[in-house]
Amino acid sequence: MDTALIVGYLASLCSVCSFLPQVRKVIRTGDTEAISTKMYCLTVTGFILWTAFGLMRSEWPIIVTNAACFVLSALILVKKLRS
Template sequence: MDVATLVGAAATLASTTSFLPQAWKVIRTRDTAAISAGMYAVTVVGFALWLTYGLLLGALPLIVTNGICLALSAFILVMKLLPRQQKVAVAETLDPLS
């Protein structure tokens, strides 16, 4: 593997996993008070645009990376926007032991 591929793989790993701690915290605590809905809305739009760009180019690395990031950031945004009762129901479905 060349250096560019290794750097790209590391960037993909960092980008796609960066939302996991926040998503897991939302599931475990059901608390989204400190999360900025505006920031996540812009992030979701950005990932949707990057995903679209990747699809238009047929660039699999862009498609996979931004598809995963879009799904995770959209989940966090939806959890932020849901009423408390629905947020708890989603979290209990995903982590019934909490």
């Protein structure tokens, strides 16, 4: 496996895992005040488009990474909209 691929997989891992502490914090504290609704609307839209891009190119790493990020960021957006 070439170095670039390893770096790519590590980057994917960071991107997906980065949402986990924010999801946990929002669920634990219920505090979403400082979180920007506009940010998460754009973030969720971006992940939908990246997943569509991956499907069009049949690139499974892009599909899986962005579908996971979509679910997690959508969770944060729903909590924000409900608070």
